[in-house]
Each structure stands twice: as C-alpha cells, then as structure tokens.
Amino acid sequence: MARKKKEEVSLRNWGEGNVTTKRGSSRLYYDFRYLGERVEISTGLSDTPDNRRKAMAWLIRQRERIEEGTFRFAEAFPGASEEKKAHFSRLEGSINLSKPNHILFGDYVSRWYREVWEHHPSASKKVDEKSAIDYWITPFFGNKTFFEISSVVMGDFIRSLKHREGNKAGQPLSRKRVANILLPLRSIWRDACDEYRWDLPDPFKNVPKQLPRDETVDECMEVVTEGEMQRIEDTRDALRFDEFMAYLGHMDPWYRPVAELWILTGMIPSEMSGLTRLHIKDGYLFVRRSVSRGVEKAGGKTTYRRREIRITATIQRVVDELLARTDGKRLVTLKSGKPLTPTEFYDAWVKAEKKAGLRHRRPYCLRHSFAAWSLAIGIDMNRLAWMMGHGSKKMVYEVYGRYVEKLGDDKEKILAYFGQDFVAEETKKAA
Numbered sequence: 001m002a003r004k005k006k007e008e009v010s011l012r013n014w015g016e017g018n019v020t021t022k023r024g025s026s027r028l029y030y031d032f033r034y035l036g037e038r039v040e041i042s043t044g045l046s047d048t049p050d051n052r053r054k055a056m057a058w059l060i061r062q063r064e065r066i067e068e069g070t071f072r073f074a075e076a077f078p079g080a081s082e083e084k085k086a087h088f089s090r091l092e093g094s095i096n097l098s099k100p101n102h103i104l105f106g107d108y109v110s111r112w113y114r115e116v117w118e119h120h121p122s123a124s125k126k127v128d129e130k131s132a133i134d135y136w137i138t139p140f141f142g143n144k145t146f147f148e149i150s151s152v153v154m155g156d157f158i159r160s161l162k163h164r165e166g167n168k169a170g171q172p173l174s175r176k177r178v179a180n181i182l183l184p185l186r187s188i189w190r191d192a193c194d195e196y197r198w199d200l201p202d203p204f205k206n207v208p209k210q211l212p213r214d215e216t217v218d219e220c221m222e223v224v225t226e227g228e229m230q231r232i233e234d235t236r237d238a239l240r241f242d243e244f245m246a247y248l249g250h251m252d253p254w255y256r257p258v259a260e261l262w263i264l265t266g267m268i269p270s271e272m273s274g275l276t277r278l279h280i281k282d283g284y285l286f287v288r289r290s291v292s293r294g295v296e297k298a299g300g301k302t303t304y305r306r307r308e309i310r311i312t313a314t315i316q317r318v319v320d321e322l323l324a325r326t327d328g329k330r331l332v333t334l335k336s337g338k339p340l341t342p343t344e345f346y347d348a349w350v351k352a353e354k355k356a357g358l359r360h361r362r363p364y365c366l367r368h369s370f371a372a373w374s375l376a377i378g379i380d381m382n383r384l385a386w387m388m389g390h391g392s393k394k395m396v397y398e399v400y401g402r403y404v405e406k407l408g409d410d411k412e413k414i415l416a417y418f419g420q421d422f423v424a425e426e427t428k429k430a431a
Contacts, residue, residue: 017063018341019055021047028055034066034073035091041077100198105149108192109133115190115343129184136161137185146192146200146317154203155210158182172212182207194364236373239263239365241410241417243358250355254335256346257321259366261332263317264418265309266370266388268361273339275331284308287389291339307389312422373414376407377423 017032028051043058045051065071073080073088098223117126138159141149160289161173163183186204193200239247244263248256261272267287274289274296287307290297311319322331332340342363349363367388374384407414415423 017059019043019052019059028052030055030059030076030425032063034071035088037091039073041080044079066276099147100196100200101145101147103146103192103196104142105144105146105188106138108146109138109188110144112191128180129187130183130360132181133331136181137188141185142232146189149189149203150201151203151206154207158207158210158212161212165421175211178211190335237361237365238369238407239361240407241373241413244369246356246358247352251352252348254347256316256387258332258340258345259349259363260318261322262363262366262374263370264312264315266367266374267309269340269342269345272332273330273341276329277323277331280311280331283311284320285311285315296339307386309387310422312419314417314419314422357413372404372407373410373418375404376411377415377418379423 002396017030020029020031022029025042026046028045028047029040030043031038031040033039043051043055045055062071062076072092074085077085105303113130117129140160144153158178159172163169163171163173174177182204189203192198218223244259248259251259258272261267262269265285270290270292271287273291274287275285276289279288281285285308309315319331326333326337328337330337330339334340334344346363350360353360371384371388374387375381379387
C-alpha cells in the first residue's frame with residue numbers, strides 16, 4: 001500500500017503535465033503544455049484511483065514522444081475537434097520538423113544550394129564545392145539525418161574516400177584532397193546548426209586523427225587539417241571594429257540599421273523579423289516571436305530565447321531609424337515591407353563586402369561579433385549568455401571566447417559605440 005501511495009504522489013507531482021478533474025464532470029482530463037500552448041482534453045475515463053494511474057502513465061509516455069519529436073496531436077487524440085487537430089498539425093509542421101533527427105542531410109542540401117551556395121562570392125569555389133558535394137558527400141550522407149552524423153560516421157566517410165577509376169582505383173585519396181572535400185561538408189553542417197540552433201556534438205572533432213596518412217604532406221598536418229578547416233571558421237569570426245564600419249560605409253542604406261541592430265543585440269534575422277511596435281516598451285525590446293521562411297512562430301526554440309534586451313542610447317537611435325521608415329507593425333522588413341529574409345540581407349552584405357575590399361564573412365559573424373565585443377569590454381559571461389538566449393555560459397566560452405584576444409586594440413572604440421549605459425546597466429544586472 002505504501003509503495004502504491006508513493007507512486008501516486010510521484011506521478012501527481014510530475015512537472016510536465018497532470019491528470020485533473022473539472023467541476024461538474026465525473027471524467028478525468030489531461031492537462032499539459034504542447035508547442036507553447038496549454039492543452040486540456042478529456043481522457044474519457046471516470047475518476048477512480050486506477051484510472052488516474054492509467055491516465056498519468058499514458059501522459060508520461062506521450063511527453064516522452066514529445067521530447068523525441070514523434071508525438072502527433074491528431075494521432076494521440078483522434079476524437080478531438082477537427083479545428084484543434086488542424087491547428088496543432090500546422091504547428092507541428094512548422095516547429096517539430098526542425099529537430100536534427102527529422103531532417104535528412106540530402107533534403108537540407110537541396111535548400112542550402114538555393115539559399116546559401118547560390119550566393120557564394122567565388123565562382124571557382126562554387127564549382128569545387130558542388131563537385132565535392134554531389135560526387136562524394138551527398139551519396140554518403142544524403143539519407144542520414146543530422147542526428148546520425150557523428151565523429152564515428154565521419155571516420156567511416158573519410159575511410160570511404162578512395163579513387164574510383166584509373167590506375168589508383170581503390171586507393172585512399174590524399175590527405176589534402178580529403179581535407180578539401182570536408183570543407184563544404186563542415187560548412188553545411190554549421191549552417192544547419194546555426195539556422196536551427198542545434199547544440200549537437202561536433203562530428204569533426206577527431207578529423208585530424210582520421211585523415212589518411214600521406215608521406216608527402218604528413219609533416220604539414222597542422223597546415224592541412226587546421227589551416228584548411230580554418231577557412232570555414234574565418235567566415236564567422238568576430239569583426240574588428242574598423243571592418244564593421246567599412247561594411248556600414250558601403251552597405252545599402254536600407255540594410256545598414258539592420259546590421260547595426262544585429263551587432264548591438266546579438267539577435268538573429270528570424271528574431272528581428274518577429275519584432276513589432278508592440279514589442280518595444282518600458283525601455284526594452286521584448287523578444288517573443290520569430291519569422292523563419294515565411295512562418296511566424298510564438299516563443300523560441302527554447303525558453304531562453306524569450307528574453308528582454310535593454311534599449312541603450314545607441315540601440316534607440318537604430319530603432320528610431322527603423323520606426324521612421326515603416327508604416328506597418330513590423331520593425332525590421334525588406335524594402336517591400338515583407339519580413340526580413342537572410343537571403344536578401346546576404347545579397348546586400350556581399351555587395352558591401354566587395355565594395356569595401358574585405359575578405360568574405362557570413363552575416364552570422366555579426367552575432368559572434370556582438371558576443372566577442374561584449375566580452376572584450378567586460379560583460380559577465382552569465383549575463384551575456386542570457387542576453388543571447390543561451391541556456392548557460394558554456395556556449396559563450398567555447399564559441400565566442402577565442403575571438404576576444406585580437407580585439408585588444410578595439411576596446412575603446414567598441415565601448416564608445418555600444419555606450420557606457422550598455423556596460424553600466426548590464427554589469428549592475430549581472431551582480
């Protein structure tokens with residue numbers, strides 16, 4: 001008896017949902033949250049201790065399916081109204097399918113070609129990348145989900161890279177050639193993780209040990225593995241202050257305040273697209289919605305994405321500029337008035353880059369620059385993690401911390417641009 005009572009208590013106190021009753025009804029009801037919404041729906045069972053246990057056990061299994069990404073509302077509740085089933089089907093279509101175990105590498109590459117590769121500034125590199133992707137990478141990874149791509153699988157892929165014809169057929173490719181094939185693969189992996197904000201183990205961490213030995217280049221191992229791979233990392237590293245000013249000086253005036261808002265807040269394009277006039281209040285930007293590929297979503301990928309960003313004097317200047325040019329409700333838009341898209345901004349970014357004579361960076365480096373600049377002028381890591389929507393300072397330390405050293409000569413310029421109110425207020429809040 002004591003064991004059963006203890007079991008009931010633990011189930012009843014389970015934090016992700018409950019089985020309850022409603023006044024005037026003898027039936028039990030499920031009460032839980034799904035995709036940011038509260039769900040209250042009848043179990044169809046009468047209120048008895050045995051039925052409570054059955055209902056709670058069923059609810060726990062469904063919560064596990066939700067965590068796995070396999071839960072579907074219409075399948076779990078076929079008797080629910082058609083309106084409610086259609087509503088959750090739409091939400092499931094726009095949110096659940098962004099899990100790494102649901103997205104096939106081959107499907108993502110098709111879109112990556114249209115939205116990223118197409119805008120690559122170097123025609124020669126585009127040809128080389130596409131050749132590596134179509135001939136080597138997609139045939140191996142195409143039917144794998146991103147969740148399946150691990151360091152072990154990466155090792156299998158590297159070992160599979162062998163000459164397919166000629167007098168070297170069956171022999172491993174050279175160390176340098178393998179490293180070059182891995183460049184676009186790593187770029188696609190990072191782009192997917194950036195877009196969906198996945199926090200997955202890095203499958204490339206053991207690449208230096210997994211590359212084939214090649215006596216002709218083996219002594220240059222660090223140059224081949226770290227140097228070649230660094231080409232991708234360099235497209236996202238933090239900007240120096242004068243580099244950012246050069247981008248601004250050559251950028252289409254419409255996108256100039258967008259770039260400034262990005263580097264001043266660390267928000268990503270989908271979050272900026274979700275900002276409306278209603279999200280500007282009491283001296284803060286309330287990050288509550290996002291717009292990605294035309295789909296507007298409430299909340300964020302995690303609870304940490306819902307945050308408030310204090311409007312400093314510099315941010316206020318940018319916000320005023322954005323407000324002055326739009327009659328609609330959205331703060332950040334394309335010239336047409338539609339929500340900002342990464343593709344349109346990327347085009348403006350690359351044009352400015354070429355005019356300024358700068359080496360190629362991806363616009364996402366603005367988020368990295370916000371983090372590195374903030375650390376350079378003394379913002380606490382825990383506070384910065386919260387400002388950027390991360391769950392802990394681990395990401396801040398591992399990803400952005402390495403950029404700070406080269407910013408030593410830029411501290412005064414960064415501080416003057418961000419403003420003393422940014423440092424004073426955030427330091428006070430972090431204390």
